Amino acid sequence: MNPIPKPGVLDIAPYIGTRADPGVRLHQLSANESALGPSPAAIEAFHAAARGLHLYPDGGANILRRVIGERHGLNPDHIVCGNGSDELLSLLSHAYLRPDDEVVFSEHAFLIYRIATLANDATPVIVPEPELRVDVDQLVARVTAKSRIVFLANPNNPTGTYLSGRELHRLHAGLPTHTLFVIDAAYAEFVQREDYEAGIELVSRFDNVVMTRTFSKAYGLAGLRVGWAFCPGAVADVLNRVRGPYNVSVAAQAAAAAAMDDRAYLDRAIAHNETWRQWVATEIRKLGLRVDEGVANFVLVHFSQQGARNAKAADEFLLKHGVALRPVGAYGLPHCLRLTIGLEEANRVAVEALSEFMKATA
Numbered sequence: 001m002n003p004i005p006k007p008g009v010l011d012i013a014p015y016i017g018t019r020a021d022p023g024v025r026l027h028q029l030s031a032n033e034s035a036l037g038p039s040p041a042a043i044e045a046f047h048a049a050a051r052g053l054h055l056y057p058d059g060g061a062n063i064l065r066r067v068i069g070e071r072h073g074l075n076p077d078h079i080v081c082g083n084g085s086d087e088l089l090s091l092l093s094h095a096y097l098r099p100d101d102e103v104v105f106s107e108h109a110f111l112i113y114r115i116a117t118l119a120n121d122a123t124p125v126i127v128p129e130p131e132l133r134v135d136v137d138q139l140v141a142r143v144t145a146k147s148r149i150v151f152l153a154n155p156n157n158p159t160g161t162y163l164s165g166r167e168l169h170r171l172h173a174g175l176p177t178h179t180l181f182v183i184d185a186a187y188a189e190f191v192q193r194e195d196y197e198a199g200i201e202l203v204s205r206f207d208n209v210v211m212t213r214t215f216s217k218a219y220g221l222a223g224l225r226v227g228w229a230f231c232p233g234a235v236a237d238v239l240n241r242v243r244g245p246y247n248v249s250v251a252a253q254a255a256a257a258a259a260m261d262d263r264a265y266l267d268r269a270i271a272h273n274e275t276w277r278q279w280v281a282t283e284i285r286k287l288g289l290r291v292d293e294g295v296a297n298f299v300l301v302h303f304s305q306q307g308a309r310n311a312k313a314a315d316e317f318l319l320k321h322g323v324a325l326r327p328v329g330a331y332g333l334p335h336c337l338r339l340t341i342g343l344e345e346a347n348r349v350a351v352e353a354l355s356e357f358m359k360a361t362a
Helices: 040-052 062-072 084-096 112-118 136-141 165-173 200-205 233-242 250-261 263-286 311-320 344-360
Strands: 079-082 102-106 123-127 147-153 180-184 209-214 227-230 298-302 326-328 333-340
Touching: 040 250, 062 079, 062 227, 062 250, 079 084, 079 233, 084 112, 084 147, 084 180, 084 209, 084 227, 084 233, 102 112, 112 123, 136 165, 147 165, 165 180, 165 200, 180 200, 200 209, 227 233, 250 263, 263 298, 263 344, 311 326, 311 333, 311 344
Parallel strands: 102 123, 102 147, 147 180, 180 209
Antiparallel strands: 079 227, 209 227, 298 333, 326 333
């Protein structure tokens, strides 16, 4: 008899990366990576770290946690670093979920929530998103005595929508104290709205809230995989018991600390994203396509659900013309493509390719 995985594991669809025809120069706008890339300070720190590659990393990421704490005014003892925020979301699931527990999240939420739920013998409870936006009342109504975790991506990927700080507090107020409220704020740095709140205040006040963040997006360190969580002390203690002792590499710790210290470069990345997200959305709407308002570093483009102007045809056309967007059928949006905001050239090439697609399918 062959080894058999746990129930739920084979219900998880494996990740499929971007593909393109050989020889085609590809503008990669499919993974929500930073348009500007890492700061020069982060690159310098990365190279300097090469001299210590024969040594294990600092198992507590002490320098990085101190830098994060100073930047955000947080106690480093309540910060846990991980191999991307994905690892921390998975560790929270491994540590807190039991068989038959329920995990509540919205219909078009980040895929890792479902993966972590199924991998731990728990049951996903998926809440509809009217108008592609989390409905606080519907979500709270689905919470039961069996609800162990509520995941919220704020802003959400791939819709780009967000809940205000007021709505965030209202959602938490509707949860029982035994339910862990995990706020995934991977795109927080990009949000330029006065009513937005990443979750720090809630974590500071309550024992059942965790906020996760990443260096993969605005800080441009996706290739190094560095994330962090701000937690109540008891949750931080749990994560430190279940994580690997050297889960963030020497180079990743050094580059992340340097990136967070380079505030001017982060401001440039945010300003670039704000300018070009608005430009991309405006130009694509001129082509007759729907583009939803978003606050992160991507836009969601809607195509016809029938006929030649569908998302699959658009994706294939764009790839042949050197532009990779992200199909989001796995998120329940088969008629959409997600477009990451890139450098000026990539943004213009993407809009021009979409224009050619619309002409070719007229």
